[in-house]
Amino acid sequence: MSIAASPAAPSAAQRSEDYLWTLNFGPQHPATHTTLRLVLTLEGERVVDALPEMGYLHSGFEKIGEHLTFNQYVTVTDRMNYISPIANNVAWHHAVETLLGIDLTPRCRHIRTIISELARISDHLLCNGAVGLDTGAFTFFLYAFYQREVIYDIFETLCGARFTNSYTRVGGVSQDFTPLVIEKIRAFLDTFPKTLDDMERLLTRNRIFVDRTKGVGVLSKEEAIARGATGPVARASGVTRDLRKDEPYLAYGELDFRVCCAAAGDCYARYLVRMQEMRESLRIVAQAMDSLPGGPVNVGIDQRTALPTKSQVYTTIEGTISHFELSMSNRGFEVPCAESYAAIEAPNGELGFYIVGDGSDRAYRARCRPPSVLHFSIFPHLIRGHTLSDVVAVLGSLNIIAAELDR
Amino acid sequence: MAVEMPENVVVSRLDELASWCRKNSLWPMPFATACCGIELMATGASKHDLARFGAEVFRFSPRQCDLMIVAGRVVMKMLPVLQRIWLQMSEPKWCISMGACASTGGVFDTYAVVQGIDRFIPVDMYVPGCPPRPEQLIQAIIDLQDKIQSEGTISGREFDTPERQLRKRALVEAIGPLAADAARNPVLQRQLSGMAAAPTHS
């Protein structure tokens, strides 16, 4: 845990820096929200430099990915970005299906789109709520968290787990939408805009909040690209990249929505982009609900990836054979000996998996491309010259999730 | 021998009174590392509202807390931090291990994850689930309150002797940087020699 070796003979320049003060921040600190650590060099209250340290939650996700089958590993991806687990599920199986060359059914594509957008809303709610909390707006946080509970409730009705959903499967999802789920999503679509208005009224023009976030932690467009920022962090700096538009996956190509961008690149712009994205997500969910196609939710028996329905298993020989083969460890999927990368626009940025297939039903290598790592590495650049109290505002606006950061 | 008692006087042992006070004013220290931490936040937020059970005063300084809630997996790099914070908490103190990862390592049976924090620090209450629902955590806190009431304060661990304080300080020093360096670590070397013949890949 040593940070810097003490110099043998301090030079004149070093002696003149004697007044600098080193402050350890984390890894167990309420405002980090997760387990990350910063070593800050302070001049009075001003941050001269920051040295981020990570790994306090490194659990070997990628190593586990080499030992679990494509369907089993989805439970581990839940625990990756744990404030929007279902987006990780979608990202993982999107990558697996890219490797296996599976075309999803239209209903499945829409269902995955809807749940991804609900996950985005839930992620942005927590992120903006936490920014509010860190800058002194506790009520805003409680508003946000209550709406998360509503989304939790939808997911619980959908798949039984309120939080770690493990909802997707190779070639489909674990459960189809029931009428009750549809009813709950519609109710959420009706009630959430009002809460969102309330939240905006609470914070968006709040003088204290604006003063604490405007002009703080500015990331220019060039820096954002050079340092690998993606998602809302990049879009708040004027990068118009959004994989939902640029490389349409799932049902995004058929839906009408805008990419939310800002030019300022500061904490306030990141807050605004997230607020705006929630509204766009609502539009996407509403459209996808209206155009929700019928038909099966999983791919057919001929694709040999998703388990057939019970009626197929009990009444047809193909169904029985397919069910039997998929349940056997050595007769499962046909996986090419090849490598592919596929990414989705997760709430935090580009979340992709680079999967190496070796013919077995486990990945030979399951690399996750986490947006948080690159965002956290930008942090020293953003905080230099600001005050100590801005540290939490900048950290909150980057939305760094330790489990995704360290894996 | 009968004593005349005024109406609104209750007779109890001092010990029971102290326990009663303690159990109803738990100050949790949220050692939230991963997913369970979000459920811990949900427990404190409006829908589940931990304040109903007198345990909502989350304090982030270990010195002000008497209940550590370890929410989430603890990994190699984090365990020294956990131990140091546990030692910094003042007596009497209790620990809830929230979730499968903190209790057993959960699904993360990997090189980096500590397989249950109770191997390295004392734990009073385990909460199953991955992650546990807020209701489960509240149940654990209620159970812990029963435990505090029934155990009492007779053991008096909170009254530290100077010798114990010195020992504690030495421990804090020992748990400094992680000692995973095989060359300097006899425990690790012993384990390494035993595993040399093991298959490398399952």
Added chain:
Amino acid sequence: MSQPPTDGSVPSPADQTAVAGRPGARAVPAELEVRFGTLEHSSFRGQERIVVPVGRMFDILAFLKDSGFDLLVDVTCVDYLEYRGARHRYGLVYLLAATADNRRLIVRVFVDDPDPTVPSVVPIWGAANWLEREVWDLFGIRFTGHPDLRRLVLPEGFTAHPLRKDYPLQGRGERHNFPVLSRDDG
């Protein structure tokens, strides 16, 4: 020239258009081959990939950056120790993207034991800094010219590189190696 064990199956034309990549348009700029000679080139599920030799990778990546690939999406590595038909042990993966026209390109570099070393691309993309540190940490690939090549996620004293295939999933006992605190320790 290295022959990676990838692309074992012949992708059908349907595969090529199935996913994100731009079908039809080649992501690799034409001048690349003019300047650097013929590079091994393949495509799978519409994702284009070139294999570059270690000696020239820095120049080629710098050239690619100048020709539009301004976003370094990811740097990672694969250990081919147990991979059927692999000729090299480590295969580095550089995922590039162009923000202007949404091209993507995968660049592969293969290195071997005993001293897997590649030049660092931090001078080209600042984003590579932590990604290369992670590869060093988990695979033990050394990046020459990296400004700060320390371990990223594992503790400083750790000696192994756990994502190598000869490292067991449960580790070698490092996770059990801590002092135990009892009730009496306070």
